[in-house]
Amino acid sequence: MQINKLSVLVVFLLFRLFASADIALPKQKNQLDTKYYFANVDSFATHTFYVKKSANDKTYKLKQDAAFLLKVNGAKGDERLEVWAVNKSSQQKSNSFILTTVKPTEPISSSTNYIAITFYFDKAGKLNYKQTVLKPDCYSKKQFIPVFSLKHPASGFNSLSLLSIFSFLVLLSAFLFAKMKQRNVYV
Amino acid sequence: MFKYLALTIAIEIPIYFLFDRKRIVFSVFILVLANCFTWPIINLLYQTTNIHLLILESGVTIVEAFIIYWFLEQKFSKALLISLVQNAVTTFLGIWINNIRL
Numbered sequence: 001m002q003i004n005k006l007s008v009l010v011v012f013l014l015f016r017l018f019a020s021a022d023i024a025l026p027k028q029k030n031q032l033d034t035k036y037y038f039a040n041v042d043s044f045a046t047h048t049f050y051v052k053k054s055a056n057d058k059t060y061k062l063k064q065d066a067a068f069l070l071k072v073n074g075a076k077g078d079e080r081l082e083v084w085a086v087n088k089s090s091q092q093k094s095n096s097f098i099l100t101t102v103k104p105t106e107p108i109s110s111s112t113n114y115i116a117i118t119f120y121f122d123k124a125g126k127l128n129y130k131q132t133v134l135k136p137d138c139y140s141k142k143q144f145i146p147v148f149s150l151k152h153p154a155s156g157f158n159s160l161s162l163l164s165i166f167s168f169l170v171l172l173s174a175f176l177f178a179k180m181k182q183r184n185v186y187v
Numbered sequence: 188m189f190k191y192l193a194l195t196i197a198i199e200i201p202i203y204f205l206f207d208r209k210r211i212v213f214s215v216f217i218l219v220l221a222n223c224f225t226w227p228i229i230n231l232l233y234q235t236t237n238i239h240l241l242i243l244e245s246g247v248t249i250v251e252a253f254i255i256y257w258f259l260e261q262k263f264s265k266a267l268l269i270s271l272v273q274n275a276v277t278t279f280l281g282i283w284i285n286n287i288r289l
Contacts, residue, residue, distance in 0.1 A: 160227035167223035174217075175257060 031101040034113040035069045036081065038062050044119065052082040072101050085127050094127040196222045199273040206269045207261065214259055221254040248274045
């Protein structure tokens with residue numbers, strides 16, 4: 001009876017002590033840091049392109065192949081880019097569009113998405129864009145991509161998988177050992 | 188990361204001994220292995236899929252019940268009850284601490 005009471009006490013003490021801890025890990029955000037490249041700025045001699053970064057509220061004049069990294073958990077939360085163009089001759093400002101962080105784009109991805117932005121103007125003269133996911137070299141070289149991988153973008157998950165497999169093997173071994181021992185007793 | 192696993196084990200083991208106190212060292216060994224087997228799987232699945240947490244926890248409850256039934260030689264109904272209590276406590280503690288929306 002004393003041990004029973006002790007167990008209850010231990011449980012409640014652990015609750016109290018580890019109130020800041022976790023049982024299931026909090027779910028990670030789906031979005032990843034995203035790096036945008038602006039690929040065809042030089043194709044539009046009549047326009048100048050600008051980007052406003054929400055992280056610092058600064059406006060940048062876009063140059064060919066400029067790149068901007070958007071962080072998921074920046075100082076001001078999820079970062080974003082506002083992009084627009086200005087006609088050099090008329091000084092008329094186009095519509096703007098917003099670029100944000102995006103979900104992982106590859107089954108085996110890094111911690112950052114790489115996306116190239118290609119501008120175009122539609123028939124109504126509205127600024128538009130196409131986005132192309134840039135893949136790491138290994139994808140374009142047709143390298144072997146395993147169907148099942150223990151590797152996860154978030155670090156630490158590999159060791160979790162190994163721990164689980166190891167524990168399963170020990171349990172399986174113990175189970176089989178017990179079964180064999182049981183069989184020998186009957187023989 | 189592993190401190191969370193340690194906390195889960197530290198909470199689930201005393202709960203088991205509320206129901207049964209035979210072969211303490213062996214029981215601790217099996218319960219540690221059971222948690223080392225299921226905890227990484229549930230966290231991997233929870234992080235990488237859209238399967239609801241309670242469905243994942245139900246799966247873990249059944250797996251741990253079978254482990255208790257086979258290794259710790261409890262009746263299956265009792266094993267299921269022990270596992271259910273253990274996982275209900277740790278799940279809802281986790282939900283409460285992390286403000287997880289169900």
